[in-house]
Amino acid sequence: MQAPSETAPKPPRAAAPLSGAVAVPGDRAISHLALILGALAAGTTTITGLLEAPDVLRSAAALRALGARVEKAGDGSWRVAGRGIGGLVEPADVLDLGHADGAAPLFCGLLAGHPMLAVVTGDAALRQQPMRWLTDPLAGTGARFASRAGGRPPLVVEGMAEPLPLDCRLTLPSAELKAADLKAACLLAGLCARGTTRVWEAVATPGHAEHLLRHFGATVRVSPEGEGQLVELDGQPELVAGSVAVPGDPAAAAFLAVAALLVPGSVLTLRQVGLDPLRSAIFAALRAMGAQILEQGPSKAVGQVVADLLVRASTLSAIDLPTGTCREADIPLLAVAAACARGTTRLRGVEHPAPIAALLAANGIGHEMEGNDLLVHGTGAPPEGGGLVETQMNACIALSALVLGLATRRPVRIDDGGCMEAAFPGLRALIGAPAGVA
Numbered sequence: 001m002q003a004p005s006e007t008a009p010k011p012p013r014a015a016a017p018l019s020g021a022v023a024v025p026g027d028r029a030i031s032h033l034a035l036i037l038g039a040l041a042a043g044t045t046t047i048t049g050l051l052e053a054p055d056v057l058r059s060a061a062a063l064r065a066l067g068a069r070v071e072k073a074g075d076g077s078w079r080v081a082g083r084g085i086g087g088l089v090e091p092a093d094v095l096d097l098g099h100a101d102g103a104a105p106l107f108c109g110l111l112a113g114h115p116m117l118a119v120v121t122g123d124a125a126l127r128q129q130p131m132r133w134l135t136d137p138l139a140g141t142g143a144r145f146a147s148r149a150g151g152r153p154p155l156v157v158e159g160m161a162e163p164l165p166l167d168c169r170l171t172l173p174s175a176e177l178k179a180a181d182l183k184a185a186c187l188l189a190g191l192c193a194r195g196t197t198r199v200w201e202a203v204a205t206p207g208h209a210e211h212l213l214r215h216f217g218a219t220v221r222v223s224p225e226g227e228g229q230l231v232e233l234d235g236q237p238e239l240v241a242g243s244v245a246v247p248g249d250p251a252a253a254a255f256l257a258v259a260a261l262l263v264p265g266s267v268l269t270l271r272q273v274g275l276d277p278l279r280s281a282i283f284a285a286l287r288a289m290g291a292q293i294l295e296q297g298p299s300k301a302v303g304q305v306v307a308d309l310l311v312r313a314s315t316l317s318a319i320d321l322p323t324g325t326c327r328e329a330d331i332p333l334l335a336v337a338a339a340c341a342r343g344t345t346r347l348r349g350v351e352h353p354a355p356i357a358a359l360l361a362a363n364g365i366g367h368e369m370e371g372n373d374l375l376v377h378g379t380g381a382p383p384e385g386g387g388l389v390e391t392q393m394n395a396c397i398a399l400s401a402l403v404l405g406l407a408t409r410r411p412v413r414i415d416d417g418g419c420m421e422a423a424f425p426g427l428r429a430l431i432g433a434p435a436g437v438a
Contacts, residue, residue: 211303
């Protein structure tokens with residue numbers, strides 16, 4: 001790893017071009033759900049491409065504590081011997097999900113439909129998150145929840161032997177990740193209920209939960225309702241074990257794609273990336289900036305399109321990105337691309353601009369806020385760099401800083417790289433990043 005520079009600006013560093021083909025880490029959300037549905041299915045489910053990140057491994061351990069057999073096979077695949085709908089058993093200890101903020105809602109929904117008492121907790125970051133947005137709707141099953149002040153974990157879940165089907169409307173328009181997690185939690189709770197669980201979404205969220213439920217044999221109907229949609233699940237299905245090929249995570253693929261776009265001479269193929277339109281919109285935004293990103297060999301996996309992405313280093317130009325076009329989690333990476341583009345990019349409706357602005361300011365990149373719009377002033381030349389980025393354990397900021405360090409004149413430093421490895425294991429090695437960790 002190259003040491004951070006403390007001298008005057010130098011000519012642009014020559015990062016080695018990225019080339020070859022890369023297997024993108026498995027989709028995190030699908031990995032969690034595949035394990036959980038495998039535990040509820042009759043028979044043994046085989047999962048390939050599972051993301052073996054710490055949070056997913058915590059989910060596997062939690063399912064073992066609930067009575068499912070979950071193990072890694074010699075060929076790298078995972079086997080889950082399911083117990084059937086309603087067949088999980090009460091855990092003998094607390095279910096510690098670590099930093100699995102996406103898994104905690106899934107397990108709360110799962111536990112709500114089982115007659116048992118369980119405690120769900122996690123690391124310090126998870127324990128600071130208010131969870132009433134989750135537990136209040138799930139209480140409609142009849143399950144009871146107790147928590148610390150403000151609805152923060154640990155969460156005590158007392159599930160129901162005969163849970164009621166839910167009929168709820170999601171009103172989380174400014175938190176698309178939470179809305180998708182809540183939808184999936186409600187559907188998991190509905191698996192054990194007699195009757196039809198109905199979830200209305202004011203704004204449609206990614207459909208991986210619906211796709212996976214159908215893959216295991218559940219009956220799920222989705223119909224448009226205004227700008228959103230209605231999702232209906234028939235309860236107490238017979239879930240059937242099978243095989244699940246987890247697609248590559250589009251969020252992880254995006255970091256590799258931008259790295260290849262910014263390093264001259266790069267030609268990189270990203271293998272089997274999931275292209276759910278609501279999770280992969282960042283690639284359309286990058287193409288609008290002039291990025292050469294081609295889809296090759298599209299196919300279907302667990303109900304969604306997957307394809308190889310061929311990415312070539314490209315000269316980028318500024319764009320005006322409308323509010324809501326991309327996920328909020330994509331904005332830091334788009335700001336990095338904009339910093340290396342020609343002209344001023346306007347990113348409209350940014351909800352949390354402060355950490356992004358700090359990343360840009362620390363590395364000499366011109367920017368400003370106009371209301372809720374973030375303007376990034378790119379010159380088409382390599383940004384100065386040389387700054388220390390305080391991540392505050394935000395993986396999107398840390399990974400975006402890592403990618404920025406490939407294009408800057410001076411190395412970018414990151415105060416804490418722990419969250420990077422948890423979010424995208426091995427990214428630093430894949431891209432040969434010169435960014436330092438202070």
